[in-house]
Amino acid sequence: MSNLQQQKFDLVTQNLRKWQGREEWFFNRDHTDTYELWYEGRYKRAEVWQKKVIGDLIKKDGRVKTLLEFGCGTTRFTRWWKEIGIEASGGDISPFMLGQGAHLFDGDLVLADSHHMPFKDHTFDSLAFITTFEYYKDPVKVIREAVRVGKYGIVFGMMNRNSPKVARRRIQQAFGKNPFYVTATFYTPAKLTAVIDEALKGRDYTIEWTATGLPKWFPVQQWSQPYGDFFGLHVRLNDVK
Template identity: 75%
Template sequence: MEIEKSGHGLIPKQQQNWQNRAEWFFNREHTDTYEQWYEGRYKRAEVWQKRIMENLVATDPRVKSLLEFGCGTTRFTRWWQEIGIEATGGDISPFMLSQALHLFNGDLVMADSHHMPFKDHSFDSLAFVTTFEYYKDPVKVIQEAARVGKYGIIMGMMNRNSPKVARRRIQQVFGKNPFYVTATFYTPEKLIGIINKALRGRNYTIEWKCTGLPHWFPVQQWNLPVGDFFGLYVKFNDVA
C-alpha cells in the first residue's frame, strides 16, 4: 500500500485522493482545528442551523434514530443525541474520526457514503450536514440514503444563493480558503431537482427553510431561497 504524508499524519494515497481529488478533510492542518470553527465566529450560525434542522425533523415523529454521514468530529452528531435522537456517525476521514472517538459516546463507522455498509432501513433517517456539497455522485448518495434510512433524509448545507459564496470563491483564487475548492454549492431548487431524479418512483414530500441571514435582519429563518444556509427534509410517505 502506498503511503503519503498529508498534513501532520500518514494516510493511504488512494484515500487521500478520494473521488480522484485531494480533499481538505484528509489534511490534519485543517481537521485538527475543525471544532474551533464552531466555538468562534460560527457559533451564532450554528445555533440557527440546528434550530431549523430540529424543526424540520420534528415534523416527522417516526424519526427516533439516524445515521449522520460526513459526521466529521461529530459536532452535529452529538447534538442529535442531545435532542433525543439516537445517532450514529459515519465519515471517510480517519483524521476526523480519530477526534470523534474522544468526543462521541455512540457508534462510528469509517466508510464511503456512496456505498453505505448497512442493511436496508437500518435507521429511521439519514442526515447530511455541510457534507453533501462534496459528493461527486449526489444521485447515488441520495439513493443509498433512501435505502438505509427508512422514513426520511435530513440535509443541512451552504446555500448557493448567498453573497458569501462569491467571497469564498475569491478567497480560493488567492489561496486563502482551501475548504470549498471541491465543494458544489446548491440552491434549494437545484437540490430538489437532484432528489427528484434520485427518488423517481417514490412517494415523498419535501420541506425546507433558509437561515444564515445578517444578525440585524428582522427575521433569521424563512421560506425564501436566500441565506447562507438551508435545511431540507425529505419525508417518505410510502412506508408505514
C-alpha cells in the same frame, strides 16, 4: 503504534487523499485538527440557528427515533441529536476527522464511503447530511444509498448558493486562500430538490425546507425564502410504514 502499523495507516490515508479522484481538505490534518475551533469562535451563532432549522424539520416526522449522520466529521452535530430525542450514529470517510470524533462522541461511528454505506436496508429511521453533501461527486447515488439505509427519509443541512459568501469564497480561492470549498458544489433549495427528484423517481415523498444564515440586523433569522448562508431540507418518504 508500531512502525508497520504506521506504514499501513500512512498507505490508507495516502489512497484516501485521492478519494473521488481529487484532493480534499478533510484529509489534511492542518485543517481537520482545528475544525472544532470554528464552531467555538465566529461560527457559534450560526451553529445555533442551523441546529434550530434542522431540528424544526426533522421533529415534524414522529417516526424518526434513530438516525445516521454521514459525513459526521468530528461529530459536532452528531453529539447534538440526542438533545432533540434522536439516537444518532455517525459515518465519515476521513480517519482524521473521525479520530477526533471518537474522543468526543460516545455513540457508534464507522469509517466508510457514503456511496457504499455498510448497513442493511432500513437500519436507521433517517439519514442526515450536515454541510457534507456538497462534496459528493455522485449525489444521486448517495441519495439512493441514503433512502436504502434510512427508512423514512433524509434531512440535509446545506451551504446555500444564494449567499454573498459564495462569491467571497471563490475570490479567496483565486488568491490561494480558503481551501475548504474548492471541491464543493453549492446548492439552492431548488437545485437540491431537482437532484432528489432524479434520485427518487417513482417514490412517494414530500419535501420541506427553510433557510437561515441571515445578517444579525435582519428582522428575521429563519424564513421560507431561498436566501441566506444555510438552508435545511427534509425529505419525508410516504410510501413506507
